[in-house]
Amino acid sequence: xxNEFIQKWDSQVRKGVLEFIILLMLAGKKRYGYELITxxxxxxxxxxxxxxxxPLLNRLKSDGLVESSWEEMEIGIPRKYYKLxxxxxxxxxxxxxxxxxxxxxxxxxxxx
Amino acid sequence: MISxxxxxxxxxxxxxxxxxxxxIRSLSGKDQEDIRMEITAHLEESIQHQQGEDxxxxxxxxxxxxxxxEDFIQPLVEERKMNKASRTFKPGHVLSAFLAGTGNTILxxxxxxxxxxxxxxxxxxxxxxxxxxxxxxxxxxxxxxAGKMVFFGYTTVTVSxxxxxxxxxxxxxxxxxxxxxxxxxxxxxxxxxxxxxxxKCIQPGN
Numbered sequence: 001x002x003n004e005f006i007q008k009w010d011s012q013v014r015k016g017v018l019e020f021i022i023l024l025m026l027a028g029k030k031r032y033g034y035e036l037i038t039x040x041x042x043x044x045x046x047x048x049x050x051x052x053x054x055p056l057l058n059r060l061k062s063d064g065l066v067e068s069s070w071e072e073m074e075i076g077i078p079r080k081y082y083k084l085x086x087x088x089x090x091x092x093x094x095x096x097x098x099x100x101x102x103x104x105x106x107x108x109x110x111x112x
Numbered sequence: 113m114i115s116x117x118x119x120x121x122x123x124x125x126x127x128x129x130x131x132x133x134x135x136i137r138s139l140s141g142k143d144q145e146d147i148r149m150e151i152t153a154h155l156e157e158s159i160q161h162q163q164g165e166d167x168x169x170x171x172x173x174x175x176x177x178x179x180x181x182e183d184f185i186q187p188l189v190e191e192r193k194m195n196k197a198s199r200t201f202k203p204g205h206v207l208s209a210f211l212a213g214t215g216n217t218i219l220x221x222x223x224x225x226x227x228x229x230x231x232x233x234x235x236x237x238x239x240x241x242x243x244x245x246x247x248x249x250x251x252x253x254x255x256x257x258a259g260k261m262v263f264f265g266y267t268t269v270t271v272s273x274x275x276x277x278x279x280x281x282x283x284x285x286x287x288x289x290x291x292x293x294x295x296x297x298x299x300x301x302x303x304x305x306x307x308x309x310x311x312k313c314i315q316p317g318n
Contacts (some may be wrong), residue, residue, distance in 0.1 A: 018251055019259060028160055031212050032153075033150060033154055036153045037222075038161075049177070049178065049179025049180075049184060050158070050178045050179060051154075051181070051184035051185070052183070052184050053244065054147075054151075054188055055188045055191060058188055058191050062194075070149075076150065076156060077152055077153040077156055078149065079153055080149070080153070089312065
């Protein structure tokens with residue numbers, strides 16, 4: 001029962017921070033979908049289908065936090081690159097502050 | 113298109129992309145091309161990174177990693193339809209967003225019937241405007257001697273009272289049709305946004 005509870009909780013936490021992680025990965029560098037999701041899975045242990053990156057990126061784009069552009073490659077199919085908009089950078093900054101505060105608060109509760 | 117030598121591998125990749133095409137066909141041509149190119153590019157690069165595998169195994173592995181199109185294309189389609197509906201009052205876009213997110217035939221039938229009922233007053237007022245032009249003596253706004261309205265609309269019998277608007281009733285009917293159209297469409301947009309929000313709350317990972 002406890003394992004099941006932890007699994008559900010873990011799933012909810014991961015879902016909740018996924019957009020934050022994607023924005024962090026786009027900070028300072030434009031990236032395309034395949035690159036983003038493979039890097040994300042390599043750095044974290046998110047077990048998600050690679051295709052799920054696309055509705056997430058589309059939502060971030062709808063929210064005005066990222067923008068996209070197609071770039072021709074020397075060989076192969078063009079790639080669609082994503083990068084943060086000025087609004088996206090500002091929002092990421094706020095999210096980082098929020099995360100720092102939250103982490104400190106939780107850590108202080110753990111240490112009690 | 114992804115270049116593969118093995119015909120079975122080509123078939124597997126092509127089959128997957130056909131599923132994607134089927135799911136995105138309700139979008140505009142531009143959006144379809146955009147999504148198709150992005151998924152094709154992803155699939156191509158994933159296949160290339162399956163080192164040491166024969167082509168068919170590489171394609172199958174890439175498809176498995178990408179995931180079932182139904183799982184990630186549908187939320188993408190809904191999002192795009194919602195974006196379009198939020199920028200326009202065109203009934204086609206709003207209708208499309210309103211109907212997005214369900215493959216339930218019965219539910220779609222209920223939605224179509226609801227839409228017919230909601231938009232029927234719009235059609236009614238347009239028909240009244242046309243009727244005034246065709247049979248002006250049968251359509252009008254009638255008042256009694258005290259100025260109180262006794263009839264408004266289309267009649268096949270003689271109405272007591274005096275018709276007040278003449279052909280000016282045509283723009284009145286058209287104006288009422290427009291107001292109702294904007295109101296119903298606005299409500300549908302709000303409802304579609306609410307449904308999308310509730311779906312996100314239920315499935316936050318999407």
